[in-house]
Amino acid sequence: MDLGPHATFIISSYAASGVILALLIGWIVAENRALKRTLADFEARGITRRSEERKAASRKSGPNKSEAHSLA
Amino acid sequence: MALIDLANPTRFLSLSGRILPWLAAATAICFAWGFWLAAGAPDDYQQGATVKIMFIHVPSAWLAMMGWTVMTIAALGTLVWRHPLADMAGKAAAPIGAAFTLICLITGSLWGRPMWGTYWVWDARLTSVFVLFLMYLGVIVLWRTIDDPTRAGRAAAILTLVGAINIPIIKFSVDWWNTLHQPASVVKMGGPAIHSSILIPLLAMALAFTLLFFTLHLAAMRNEILKRRVRSMQLLQAEAAPGR
Numbered sequence: 005m006d007l008g009p010h011a012t013f014i015i016s017s018y019a020a021s022g023v024i025l026a027l028l029i030g031w032i033v034a035e036n037r038a039l040k041r042t043l044a045d046f047e048a049r050g051i052t053r054r055s056e057e058r059k060a061a062s063r064k065s066g067p068n069k070s071e072a073h074s075l076a
Numbered sequence: 077m078a079l080i081d082l083a084n085p086t087r088f089l090s091l092s093g094r095i096l097p098w099l100a101a102a103t104a105i106c107f108a109w110g111f112w113l114a115a116g117a118p119d120d121y122q123q124g125a126t127v128k129i130m131f132i133h134v135p136s137a138w139l140a141m142m143g144w145t146v147m148t149i150a151a152l153g154t155l156v157w158r159h160p161l162a163d164m165a166g167k168a169a170a171p172i173g174a175a176f177t178l179i180c181l182i183t184g185s186l187w188g189r190p191m192w193g194t195y196w197v198w199d200a201r202l203t204s205v206f207v208l209f210l211m212y213l214g215v216i217v218l219w220r221t222i223d224d225p226t227r228a229g230r231a232a233a234i235l236t237l238v239g240a241i242n243i244p245i246i247k248f249s250v251d252w253w254n255t256l257h258q259p260a261s262v263v264k265m266g267g268p269a270i271h272s273s274i275l276i277p278l279l280a281m282a283l284a285f286t287l288l289f290f291t292l293h294l295a296a297m298r299n300e301i302l303k304r305r306v307r308s309m310q311l312l313q314a315e316a317a318p319g320r
Contacts, residue, residue: 005115008125010190017129017183021136024182025288028175032295039302046309051316 083160085301092294099291106284113277120274126190131278133183134262135285136176140208141243142289143173147215148240151233161297163229164304166236167219168296172289174212180205192256200249201257204242211239225304 007014046052110131120127146169153162184202185195196202215232222228250259261269268275 006125007128008119010124010126013186013190014125014128017132017186020182020186021132021179024175024179028172028292031171032292032299035299036295036302039299039306042306043302043309046306046313051309051313 085161085304088161089298089301092298096291096294096298099287099294103284103287103291106280106287110277110281110284113280117274117277123191126187127274129183129187130274131281132285133180133187134278135282136179136183137205138282139285139289140173140177140180140205141246142286143169143176144208144211144236144240144243146293147173147236148243151236154229154233155237161301163225163233164297164300165293166215166229166232168300169293170212170215170219170232172292172296174209174216176285176289177205177209177212181209188256197256199255199257200253201246201255204246204249208239208242208246211235211242215239225307 114128114131117128117131119125147166150162150166150169153159154166181202184205188197189195215235218232218235219228222231247260249255250257262275262278270278
């Protein structure tokens, strides 16, 4: 492929776009991994969200009204 | 599934987790197709091979504006409907929109040098896109400045709605003022003014860029949900700390 006398500008455009998008993708992926690690660390230490605690408590105390209704 | 069902972050995480790999694969396939078409596209009779810069410059310009449009819809979701995921959608779109705006500015500048004889002029189109980039940075900074996500979400939503006025200014700047930038040649009354041999690769690349935007947006929204969970756990940990 012959890019002619302005090849530097064309290649620089594609290279700059590639670098910016790679940094963006890398940042999102790295952040996701770090957040999952942090959450796993919290759970390993027994710290769970209130909604999770409520779910666990309702499981222990048996089905609630709506669940009982749906089971009936 | 109704839109309201997605208001539950756990359900959103589950659904988006299933969609994301397919969306990423579709993006990769579209990019391969787009690059193949772009590589085989003929040179422009006036601009020569530099027309290849258009295949990344134009889609990134469209997505720069679409990013703010997505944020504007999310801002309405935050302020009017108080949808729990709306401020996360707005926050997640800001860095992605900023990245596409930066690509648009850099590639436009690199295209301008050989075609116009200058990297930059302060004309209406270039300046309004630069303002858009600054607005993206403003929203990102605002989110980082306010600790409480609910307050930060509302402030960012108001800034986003005010900034939305810039989108039609960008679009019509080439019609309203004399600019060095060429007028619209794809989305215009009377149809595209570009030959199909160049238009088809451009549309293929636009599709690939759009899919990439939505893939990254979905992934970034998932990160926002996880961040909120980490924050609530940190608060729980602080509450449970001895001495409280």
